[in-house]
Amino acid sequence: KAGVTQTPRYLIKTRGQQVTLSCSPISGHRSVSWYQQTPGQGLQFLFEYFSETQRNKGNFPGRFSGRQFSNSRSEMNVSTLELGDSALYLCASSKEGQGPSGELFFGEGSRLTVL
Amino acid sequence: GQQVMQIPQYQHVQEGEDFTTYCNSSTTLSNIQWYKQRPGGHPVFLIQLVKSGEVKKQKRLTFQFGEAKKNSSLHITATQTTDVGTYFCAGLTGANNLFFGTGTRLTVIP
Numbered sequence: 192k193a194g195v196t197q198t199p200r201y202l203i204k205t206r207g208q209q210v211t212l213s214c215s216p217i218s219g220h221r222s223v224s225w226y227q228q229t230p231g232q233g234l235q236f237l238f239e240y241f242s243e244t245q246r247n248k249g250n251f252p253g254r255f256s257g258r259q260f261s262n263s264r265s266e267m268n269v270s271t272l273e274l275g276d277s278a279l280y281l282c283a284s285s286k287e288g289q290g291p292s293g294e295l296f297f298g299e300g301s302r303l304t305v306l
Numbered sequence: 307g308q309q310v311m312q313i314p315q316y317q318h319v320q321e322g323e324d325f326t327t328y329c330n331s332s333t334t335l336s337n338i339q340w341y342k343q344r345p346g347g348h349p350v351f352l353i354q355l356v357k358s359g360e361v362k363k364q365k366r367l368t369f370q371f372g373e374a375k376k377n378s379s380l381h382i383t384a385t386q387t388t389d390v391g392t393y394f395c396a397g398l399t400g401a402n403n404l405f406f407g408t409g410t411r412l413t414v415i416p
Contacts, residue, residue, distance in 0.1 A: 226406075234349070234394060234406040247403060281348060293398070294339070297348040 193217065195284050195298035203304045209270040212301045216263050216284030222246075223265040224295070225257060228279040237280075240265055241287075269303075277305045310397045312407030320415050325382040327410035329395035336398045338371055338378045343409075344391040352380075385414045 196215040204210050216223050224239035224247075236249035240259035257267040263284075269276055279302050283295035312329045319325050329338065337356045341349035353362055355371035355378060362369045368381045378395055395407040 224404075233408045236404060236406070283349075293404070294351045294354060295341075295349070295396075295404075296351070297341075299348050 195282055195296050197280075197282050197298035197301050199301055200299060201302050201304075203306060204272050205306050206272055206274060208272050209268060210272060210303060211266055211268045212280055212282075212303075214265045214267075214282030214284075214298060216265070216282075217296055220284035220286050220296070221263055222285045222287060222293070223259055223263065224283050224285075225265070225267050226281040226283065227251075228281055228300070229277075234281070237267065272305045274305050277303060279303075310395060310405045310407040312395055312410055314410055315408065316411050316413070318413045318415060319385050321387060322384050325385050325389070325412055327380050327393050327395075327412075329378045329397065329407045331376045331397045331405075333399060334375050336375075336400055336402075338375075338398070339396045339404075340369060340378075340380055341394045341396060341406075342391050343394065347391075349394060382412075385412070387414050387416055390414050 198213045214223055222241045225237040227235045237251055238245055238257050239247040243259045254270045259265045279300045281297050281300045283297045285293045285295050310329055310331050337354055339354045340352040342352055343349045353369050358375050359373045360371040366383045370379045380393055382389055392409045392411045394409045396404050398404050
């Protein structure tokens with residue numbers, strides 16, 4: 192069974208640019224959640240999508256957005272990049288979402304560097 | 307706001323020593339999960355605790371969920387170099403929001 196796939200694995204952008212990251216969940220998983228991981232802030236929840244609907248949202252500015260497609264694949268977008276957006280962006284999938292049966296399966300992450 | 311605090315932030319132990327990390331939530335949790343992230347890797351699910359006072363064991367790892375469902379601990383007996391990594395707890399609130407602890411980075415000295 193294939194795991195969670197994130198692309199690209201590494202990318203470098205400059206301030207002001209925008210970036211789109213992609214996540215393909217495990218087959219059969221309908222929930223995809225996104226996290227930002229930095230050395231100083233740890234794992235911070237961005238948002239969760241379930242059946243193409245945003246179900247939960249963390250405390251991030253509107254520059255961070257996402258969507259989920261009918262095949263459960265998800266994308267997140269960060270516009271007007273800032274230096275502080277440099278981080279490892281992790282995607283996690285689960286069958287039912289962040290609930291009682293919500294074991295999360297994480298991808299390898301997309302490491303974004305903003306110069 | 308809701309947050310899950312985890313201590314210690316770092317722990318260095320000699321191989322063979324025990325290790326414990328603690329999580330505390332400001333509010334009652336529906337459940338708590340534990341994850342391990344190896345250096346350069348991604349978090350991997352270890353276990354989920356649901357019941358008040360629950361204790362679960364996985365070989366040398368013992369997980370506890372407090373009676374009030376506000377705190378949890380992970381204890382590793384006789385650490386090995388393969389235990390190196392960062393251990394995160396993740397607490398689920400009644401509103402189905404999952405909050406990760408800040409993590410404890412474990413270093414095991416051979």
